[in-house]
Each structure stands twice: as structure tokens, then as C-alpha cells.
Amino acid sequence: MKPIQVGLLGLGTVGAGTYAVLKRNQAEIQRRLGRAVVITMVADLDTTKARALVDSDCQVVSDAKQVIANPEIDIVIELIGGYGIALELVLSAIDAGKHVVTANKALLAVHGNEIFAAAQRQGVMIGFEAAVAGGIPIIKSLREGLSANRIEWLAGIINGTTNFILTEMREKSLSFEAALHQAQALGYAEADPTFDIQGIDAAHKCSILASMAFGIPMPFAKAYIEGIVHLQAVDIEFAKQLGYRIKLLGIAKKTAHGIELRVHPGLVSKESLIANVEGAMNAVMVKADAVGTTLYYGKGAGGEPTASAVIADLIDIARLSSADAACRVPYLAYQPSAIQDLPVLSIDDVQTCHYLRLGVADQAGVLANVTGVLAEFGISIDAMLQQPASQGHDQTELIILTHVAQESVMKAAIQKIQQLPTVLHPVVRIRKEDLS
């Protein structure tokens, strides 16, 4: 069969990794696919840099539109990132009848509904394994491997930067700021880390997974998002004493009332596999009715791990594009006509356990006051930890783990607790996830 011809837009870390891996493993890939997959054209604004990275038989241009206009190109890989020019290029590649592979989670989370509708009209395939959790085949597993199941929930560590920061904070007792600097120095965090540390990147990825798990339109706009910026080292330490680690989790859950979709720090039992996913590694747990709980683990970022996913998509398209269009794997796991616009719950309707840290006066009756308020709101206590007041101080820390409570109820209880005269600073509250 004739080689699949691929055009690559954007020759940054992932683009260069994709070119390098495809070249290095060409023979192995042909042994699997039965035909060659060749990047014959590359677009990058820096054509000098691009020229140095690719072979002489690969055409280098500065204008991505030239790649899209090339009738020889079967598949266009978009690795530019962001929502601006990337959206325009992806839509025009689709219009030109090209299959598209992208690693751009922001683009799909924000404009996915529009992009998939256009692709459906044009009968082209969109591969985006690289958009979530790097080279871990989580998109394929969720979309194809678990296709017999009703997905009940998924929970993932899907941002390596924040997981690296949290691991450093715990292992080296660093502050958030110190751990962030460490991550930047080692290249695990960008100069502007906003999207990572605010939880936005994780929410992009979690939205894509939620859409595929439940057959709903891309729900990013309705996601609850909380980053790790305000996490304090002391809470990581108290969590450890109670047998937990704190991770930035992306959670999507189907309930009788709608879909939970939330990204926030959460306590997980240190015995659980997901608690032991450390450093820049990623993992996604999926709970489904037939298979039970499965977990997928690996590197969530980096040139070659992400290239692994990009190239797997190229190979899939080379295979499945010859099938009847109606037989192909749907973009978001469900047939476009079967997508249901289920409600996404407000965070106020979500039920979780909670970790509470209270700075209280070291005097009689404080504990009775606090537990009295919790009891009044029907919130029961799972565990408690009280630090002895340090010498010469009349303030102490009280840590409470609660059983499941609804967010809105917990907020009201916290508000009332903060009005107690013996509670001396705002209550620190972190959700705790069961994940079993």
C-alpha cells in the first residue's frame, strides 16, 4: 500500500518528538501497520529551526495553510496549541477533507463540540489520544477498551506539573512557592504556570474524559475548578499523619441527578495506588459496572511520550479510515446522534468527605462547640487530630475528617463554625475522596 502522508503543524517539543519517533521506529511501525507513515511536510514560523530538525526530503514551510492545501497530505497533525490560530487551522483542515490529529486539550475542551460536528459533516477522523495524559492510551481504553460498560466515575491525576509540586511539598516539606520554583528550575513547570496550578489544564482534560465516559457534549464551561495555589504545607503534613496524601484530582461522576465535574485538591488514602503516583507521573482510575475499577498509569507529558500517542492516532486513522464511516469509532465514544445533554451539577450539590483544619483557642469547651455545630448540620465525624498547643501559645490546631456531606451543607456549617469566638482563623477545608 502507498505510504500515509502526514503534514505537521508546529515543531516544538512534541512536534520534534513526533518527527523523531516516527523516523526512528519507522521499520517497527511498518511491521505493525503494513505500510509506511511519513511526515512529508512541516509548518513552523521558525523555518530555520524546523529545517535543522527534519530530513531533506521533508518540505518545510512557514505557512500552515500550505500544508492543509497540499492534496497529497492525508492527515494533518496540529501541535500549535491554544485556541486562536489552532482552531482556524483545524477547521480548515477538516474542510479540506483531511483527517486531524491533535494534542490540544484546551482547543477540544473549549471548541470540541464545533470541531467534532464539522468533522462529522466532512466524514474525517479526529485523533486526540495525546490531549490527555500523554502517551497513556486512556482515550482508547475509555472509548474502545471499556465499551461494554456503563462508566460510573473516573478520577485522575492528569496534570504532571501540579503532581510534581505536591510530591515535592510532601517529601521535602516545601511551601507551594518553593516547590513551584523547583518545578520551574527542572522544566516541569512553564514560566507562566497559571493553567497548571489553577487547575485549568486538568479541567480541560477531565472535560474531554467526562464527555467520552458519559456521552455528553463537551462540558468544560460547567466544570468546578480549584487549583493548588492556596495549599499549605501544614495540611499536607496533617493529611500524612492521618494516613492520606493530597493530590490534584480531576473527577467526573454520573449520579442520579446529573454529572459531577470537578478539579480540586483531594485527600486519598496513602494505601491506594493513585496516592502512590508521584512526581510528574499521571494516572486515571475508571470505575465501570462490569469491569470494576481499572487504572492507567504513565508519563503525562514530554516530547516522546506525547509523540507516542500522536503516532498511535496516525496508525489508527490509517487503519480505520478504510472502514465504512458509520462503523468508525465515534469521536467522543458515543455516536453523535446519541449524545445526551445531561445536567452538570453545581459544586453545591456534590457530596464528599472533608478534611477541616481549625485554629482554635486552647480552652475548655472548644471541641464541644465545634462538634456541636457539625452535629446540628448532620455532619458526622470520621477522625480527629488535635495538636498540643506549643509552649506559651494559647492557640492550637484541630483537624477533623468528616464522613460524606453535601457541599452546600458543609459550607453553611463552616460559616457557623467561623462565628464561634473560640475559632481564631478561617477554616481550611479540603475534600477527601473515597475512590473505591
Next chain:
Amino acid sequence: MKPIQVGLLGLGTVGAGTYAVLKRNQAEIQRRLGRAVVITMVADLDTTKARALVDSDCQVVSDAKQVIANPEIDIVIELIGGYGIALELVLSAIDAGKHVVTANKALLAVHGNEIFAAAQRQGVMIGFEAAVAGGIPIIKSLREGLSANRIEWLAGIINGTTNFILTEMREKSLSFEAALHQAQALGYAEADPTFDIQGIDAAHKCSILASMAFGIPMPFAKAYIEGIVHLQAVDIEFAKQLGYRIKLLGIAKKTAHGIELRVHPGLVSKESLIANVEGAMNAVMVKADAVGTTLYYGKGAGGEPTASAVIADLIDIARLSSADAACRVPYLAYQPSAIQDLPVLSIDDVQTCHYLRLGVADQAGVLANVTGVLAEFGISIDAMLQQPASQGHDQTELIILTHVAQESVMKAAIQKIQQLPTVLHPVVRIRKEDLS
């Protein structure tokens, strides 16, 4: 599109699970696939039991050949097990032009080459996700998700029965026999547990994975296989003291000299994710050049988890069977014409670290003698643990962890150590795996 019609051979635990999950999740599966998948015919020797398990519109027969002969049937699921009648039925289903889905690892490991050759001639698909690690989509991940990579090695806990036994032995300090009885009482081990505890079941699965990872003919006949029958609780305890857990591992590795293929107990660091795969759970680690290390975790057995994999294969076949035959995913990940008959190494040529336990006389010079022999063979020591001799005994246990040594060299060194007059019983030796 018209429904896919499926015939099911064998209505045991997995067969009944497949029927039940397919019926329960029919609406969800149609939302994904865009058409129905229906089991319209079932064969089981016990037709009364079968009749009670399936709906009235499903035909029940005692003779599996009637299912294969039915021209309405698109896909035949073989869940009979074993190599006898199952081989005959799978081959005649292929001859009749049916696609086949099977959970039968023994059949594929032993007769896979013949079965896949027949399927290739007839242009039919064979799905066997259910043959390895239950519902974990490890076959799909290895064959499609990692298709951009050169696979370097894989290591798995792929037998739930033995992992349950080892977990019980460690957590409850039970002997092998007591833990086996426990496993049998709880239904985790069969009345005749030979295939599990001897490592044969794990070797079947590891052979399938090795064939797909490296593009080699099914190598089961050349596998090195060692079970857990001779494992002693005391070694699990010493391993724990040194920071390790003992797991029954299936390992396949590509080296410059050939393929390592081996199933045996191995020490793994208790910090590693795979060490924390407990009870009847399964996990497979895969190391590949671009993506790095990925891990896949979940239930490795049971009716519904295995049904999840069987049905995923039905859905895949419904999709991909409309593609050009040359574009389909190859049975064993590589095109049949590209399979290479690489040598499988003898266990003597394998290099690992080792755990050694020696019963030695509690007298001066013993340690010097033992370490002298190791030095003579060029084997260096990583860690050592010496138990104080108990009151009134003149014998003590000496535990040594070595760095990497070749199996044949280690065997010769052990033989020489056993000739020392101060070494009082045969050396216990367990391999230790690095897996990083």
C-alpha cells in the same frame, strides 16, 4: 444497520456474565456502536441451565456445531476452555467464515500460531482481549495504544489466584498451604489449582503478550516457568524487612541476544506501584522506547470483568470488519508476514539480581567464606541481613541481596556455597527485579 448476531459456546461464569452484561448495557452499547449486538444462539451441554440463563428469543442447543453452522451468526464466542474440543470448534468457526472471540489463553498460547494462520487465510478476525488480565484492556493497549513504540520489556501480575495467595501469606503470615486453602474457600482458587500455582496460566498469558510485544511466533513452548508452590513464609518476611514484596511475575524482555520469557516469583521494591497490586488484582507494566513505562491495573478474572473484554471485542469486530482486510489490526499486533522468529533465551542466559537465604552455622568466618565464593564468581552484594541465632541454637539465617548476575553463574556460585561445611541447608534463591 442490522444487529450483529453472536453465537456463544459455553455458558459458565464468563458466558453467563457476557450474556448478562450485553443485555443490561444494550442501550449504552448501541449509543456507542450505532447498532445492536445480540447473542441469538447459545450452546451448552446443560441446556436446562442454559435455558434458565437466557431470554426466550435466544436459541439454546447442546451441540456447538449447530451454532457454527448457522449462517445468521456473524461472530462466535468460544468460552469452553482447554485445548481439546475448543480447538476443533474455533478452527471450524474460522473455516465457516465466522469471526471468533475467545477468552482461552491456554488454547492461544499452545495453538495460537495455527489458529491465527487459519484466520488469516479465511479473512476473519480473532478477538482475545479476555484471554489476558480479564477486563483490563492490555491487549488493545499493547497492540494499538503503544503502536508507535519499540517495546523493551513487560512485567505483569497476571494470575489473580497466586497474587491472592501471596498477599494472604504476607499480610497474615500464613504458610503457602494455608493461604491456598483460604483462596479455595473464598473461590479465588479452583479445586485443582495446578495451572495457577505452578505458573502455567501466567506463562500462557505472558506468551501471548510477548508475541504481541515483539512480533514473534507464540513462544509458550520455550518459556521458563516456576510457580509459587515452594515459597516459604519466612522468605516473604525477610523480603519485607529488606523493603520488598514477593510477586509471581510474568516477564518478557527483548535483549540483544534474544527474548527473555519467564514466570517465577520475584522481589519488587515495596515502593513500586506493582508491589502494591494486592489480592486477586492484576497489573501489567510495559516499558517502551517513546512512552516510557506505563501500567495497566484491574480485576484479572471473574464473570463480568472478563465479559467486559469479550464484549469490547465484539464491538471492535463490528467496527473493523468493514475495513479493508489489509487495514485491520493484525492478530498479534504485527502483520503476519512481519513476524520474526527471534531466539528465546535459556533461563541460564538471563541476568537478574537475587535474594539468597542461607542457613549457616553461628560461628566465626562463615560470612567471609560465603562472600568469598560470591566474589570469586564476580557477584557483588547489594544488601545483607543477618538474624541473631536464637537462644540455644547454633544456626542462623543469612540473607543476601546481590546485584545483577547471570543465572548460570549464580547457579554455579550457589552450588559451591552449598559445599561449604558451615552452610547447613540448601540455599533458597529468589530472583529480584528492578522494573524501572
